[in-house]
Amino acid sequence: MAASRLFVTRCVSPASRLQILSTSRPTLQISTQPATGQDFSLLEAKPFESIPGPPRNILTTIKSTYDMLVSGTIRKPWVLFKELHDEYGDIVYSGFGSSFESVLLLDPKDVEKVLRNEGKYPRRLEFTPWIAYREYRGKAKGVLLTEDQIWKRNRLAVSKRMLHPKEVVEYAPTINSVVTDFVDRMERKRLTDENCVVHGIEQDLFKYAMDAAGSVLLDSRLKLLDDNLHIEEEAFIESVHAIFEEFAPMMMIPTKLHKMLNTKSWKRHTKAWDTIFHYAKKLIDDKINRVYEELKDDNQTEKKADFLTYLVQQNKISVEEIYANCTELLAAAVDTTSNTTLWCIYMLASNPDAQERLHQEVKKVIPDNEIPMPKHIDHMPYLKSVVKETLRMYPPALNISRKLDKDIELKGYRIPAGMAMSGQVLMMGRDPRYFKDPLQFKPDRWLRENEEIHHPFVALPFGFGPRMCVGRRLAELEMRLLLARISKNYWIESLKDVEPMLTSLLVPDKPTQLKFTKKS
Numbered sequence: 001m002a003a004s005r006l007f008v009t010r011c012v013s014p015a016s017r018l019q020i021l022s023t024s025r026p027t028l029q030i031s032t033q034p035a036t037g038q039d040f041s042l043l044e045a046k047p048f049e050s051i052p053g054p055p056r057n058i059l060t061t062i063k064s065t066y067d068m069l070v071s072g073t074i075r076k077p078w079v080l081f082k083e084l085h086d087e088y089g090d091i092v093y094s095g096f097g098s099s100f101e102s103v104l105l106l107d108p109k110d111v112e113k114v115l116r117n118e119g120k121y122p123r124r125l126e127f128t129p130w131i132a133y134r135e136y137r138g139k140a141k142g143v144l145l146t147e148d149q150i151w152k153r154n155r156l157a158v159s160k161r162m163l164h165p166k167e168v169v170e171y172a173p174t175i176n177s178v179v180t181d182f183v184d185r186m187e188r189k190r191l192t193d194e195n196c197v198v199h200g201i202e203q204d205l206f207k208y209a210m211d212a213a214g215s216v217l218l219d220s221r222l223k224l225l226d227d228n229l230h231i232e233e234e235a236f237i238e239s240v241h242a243i244f245e246e247f248a249p250m251m252m253i254p255t256k257l258h259k260m261l262n263t264k265s266w267k268r269h270t271k272a273w274d275t276i277f278h279y280a281k282k283l284i285d286d287k288i289n290r291v292y293e294e295l296k297d298d299n300q301t302e303k304k305a306d307f308l309t310y311l312v313q314q315n316k317i318s319v320e321e322i323y324a325n326c327t328e329l330l331a332a333a334v335d336t337t338s339n340t341t342l343w344c345i346y347m348l349a350s351n352p353d354a355q356e357r358l359h360q361e362v363k364k365v366i367p368d369n370e371i372p373m374p375k376h377i378d379h380m381p382y383l384k385s386v387v388k389e390t391l392r393m394y395p396p397a398l399n400i401s402r403k404l405d406k407d408i409e410l411k412g413y414r415i416p417a418g419m420a421m422s423g424q425v426l427m428m429g430r431d432p433r434y435f436k437d438p439l440q441f442k443p444d445r446w447l448r449e450n451e452e453i454h455h456p457f458v459a460l461p462f463g464f465g466p467r468m469c470v471g472r473r474l475a476e477l478e479m480r481l482l483l484a485r486i487s488k489n490y491w492i493e494s495l496k497d498v499e500p501m502l503t504s505l506l507v508p509d510k511p512t513q514l515k516f517t518k519k520s
């Protein structure tokens, strides 16, 4: 199966790979004070410089950056991560490129320790290229890119309507209307192909995720899944791909240099963000005008404010921040949810037993004449496990990073405040020490009655704590409603294997060929 090949791909020999990994000396000052007065493990910890890892010097950093960009390893970095952890263990210092200086963590206990010490205002490794764009165009930042108290203010403003389970289930009827459009389009396409393959399902899933997010965030059904041309929306989707594709290469070389030299990546990334902001502004302005019209209308019946109206009424963030947040949420919603849904469909197609089991659950819980709703999904543990298992094998974000404001001890080493630490989400998910048969798709492993025990920090596809993905509940609802509907009506087969590839998110390396047969 495709997944089983993930860790055996080798672009270059192990020996040359290790040369590539030589990195520069960290520039951070090591504090001599432990974070808490009585933290003896920290007092006794070995210095940061002794953390295992490839040699650290500037020449080898330059060489490793160059090799990564040229050899294509940047699209399959797990090959490198595996070799690093095999060679140096569960904690490794790595310094790919200028911005990737980080301590890689493969032990969930260490990940837990970091996340439990993240404090009130958790910080990630900065998304420097995206921040540079905002500064370049003088635009505000939203919850994705802000820090400290400003982040908290933005986060509080957006999270109530996004994360509270009771609030999110109210979006189900709207999302279901997008599911109907998706399935109708799939059926039209399926019937026109002699093998019942739905070509371009990837693009349709992007449209699904965008339409669903647009209807929730901006109260606008974009109707992207009809047969009309949607030039502006397609440009938006292309631009979202572009910002993710350019992200990793831009993190390898200082963004300032990209900007100064006006590199191809800088130009593409800037143009893409311009398109994203321009389109989102149009939608937001349209909605804000409607809000004002409604406020003027005395005959309006009392109805619950939608997400954007709620943001405006709350008055906790500025208008510029409303634009920034809605744009970030819309951009963050498209590729993450659509790719995960695609991997779910692909894994079901490649694992008929799991697919049949899901179908049985759907049949048992959802009456013939009803469409899947949250009340059904509450009784569908297998469906939830299918999504969870897919995210174990194909998490869109390969790792979650944190920078702490105090020193911390991990595995007997002192990590200075401000140093990025990355919990290796993908690598932990595929480590045989933490998961039995890790390369097999086994949704059962997540069921309560199963005896397989997992460390609570070994699978964090949405991150953790106060900085966890703010779109998590919405994404889960979108994926579950669509998968339940497909499983109710179709049997899926995959006619072509695909492999994962990194564009900043984990995506298939080529178009899928998925055959859908209608169930009688």
Ligand code: HEM
Pocket: 124, 143, 144, 145, 155, 213, 328, 329, 330, 332, 333, 334, 336, 337, 340, 395, 396, 397, 400, 401, 460, 461, 462, 463, 464, 465, 466, 467, 468, 469, 470, 471, 472, 474, 475
């Ligand atoms: C399968 C779908 C998705 C996955 C796997 C995912 C994953 C993640 C991860 C790993 C983070 C970092 C969390 C951390 O550092 O602890 C994150 C942050 C974020 N996500 Fe998602 N995401 C998904 C869908 C969405 C959707 C649908 C939206 C918007 C509606 C969204 C908006 C955001 C935002 C705004 C942040 C930054 C939150 C903050 O910094 O406070 N995501 N996501």
